[in-house]
């Protein structure tokens with residue numbers, strides 16, 4: 104049974120702990136953050152009982168108290184903390200993005216490939232039940248062969264959204280610590296991962312990234328990013344902040360997301376993400392003249408519960424995780440290409456993928472029914488496409 108240590112007990116860690124509840128096969132035994140009183144408060148809030156508290160990730164990793172670490176720290180620390188944990192022979196689950204640049208990403212991919220333990224990039228959007236439902240329907244051939252994906256992120260305001268502590272905003276608004284814009288790089292990672300799930304790695308990206316002053320900070324909105332795939336498929340991501348847009352149905356961020364995938368014989372829509380704009384069912388498909396609504400769990404927290412359960416199931420089965428570090432490197436390459444394109448004012452080529460191809464991933468993701476294991480036949484970490 105893995106003994107789990109959480110490194111970084113900030114805003115999003117509240118959703119990470121949900122997936123451990125009710126699991127007899129893993130236990131959170133240690134927490135790490137910069138302040139011990141903050142950690143103790145979190146342990147009490149999460150009802151963890153007695154846990155070891157560390158204010159240095161190296162002390163936690165070398166303590167002999169944990170088998171698996173969940174790393175949930177600001178982006179500029181990902182490479183160093185994850186690299187150290189792998190070298191300590193621990194299983195690692197690292198929140199996205201893998202790193203701030205491809206050199207650091209490649210170093211982590213190499214370390215992971217040499218390790219006997221699991222190294223997993225945490226991308227909860229791939230476990231959001233409406234996304235799993237859409238991927239399942241696409242995998243069954245409902246819309247034919249996918250030809251295009253459209254992703255839309257709307258951010259606005261919401262009295263229902265949770266508070267975001269200022270320090271959690273501060274590192275995000277600085278490209279040196281975030282790696283890019285909050286909407287197109289930080290949150291954008293999720294959208295590039297979704298596009299990767301549907302169509303694989305784009306060959307070329309052309310991005311227009313906006314700059315809006317929000318209370319003295321620069322937000323990368325409105326932005327549009329176009330993707331072209333080998334074989335002719337296309338994709339787009341549009342990220343827009345609308346200061347007066349009321350977002351309902353969220354107890355997390357004041358944001359909503361939608362996905363539309365068009366295939367050779369039909370279209371599928373995922374109509375929800377963080378929150379809810381409009382009243383549509385979470386998933387709607389249209390094929391052969393028939394519109395069908397598909398109901399499934401749609402609370403955003405379920406994406407986190409599914410992501411954690413998938414990791415524990417894969418560990419128990421000795422199966423490779425979703426995402427492997429190699430796949431995380433591919434998603435990062437697309438996100439970085441968008442930043443590069445916007446700066447250059449021209450389309451740029453995206454590095455060739457080193458992880459698995461999307462079709463293999465699509466058929467091996469769990470069904471939207473929580474608790475279903477991934478397919479253990481998938482290749483190990485760092486496997487070839």
Ligand SMILES: NC(=O)c1ccc[n+]([C@@H]2O[C@H](COP(=O)([O-])OP(=O)(O)OC[C@H]3O[C@@H](n4cnc5c(N)ncnc54)[C@H](O)[C@@H]3O)[C@@H](O)[C@H]2O)c1
Pocket residue numbers: 110111112113114115116135136137158159160175176177178180198199200226227228268270271272289
């Ligand atoms: N999957 C999602 O939807 C989602 C949403 C939000 C955040 N995230 C990711 O989660 C990570 C954290 O984001 P957040 O919003 O929780 O940020 P945050 O700033 O609220 O939390 C980060 C925590 O790390 C702690 N920390 C900083 N340096 C540390 C160190 N050296 N050792 C130990 N702890 C340290 C901070 O004190 C803070 O408590 C980022 O990778 C972010 O991209 C993902």
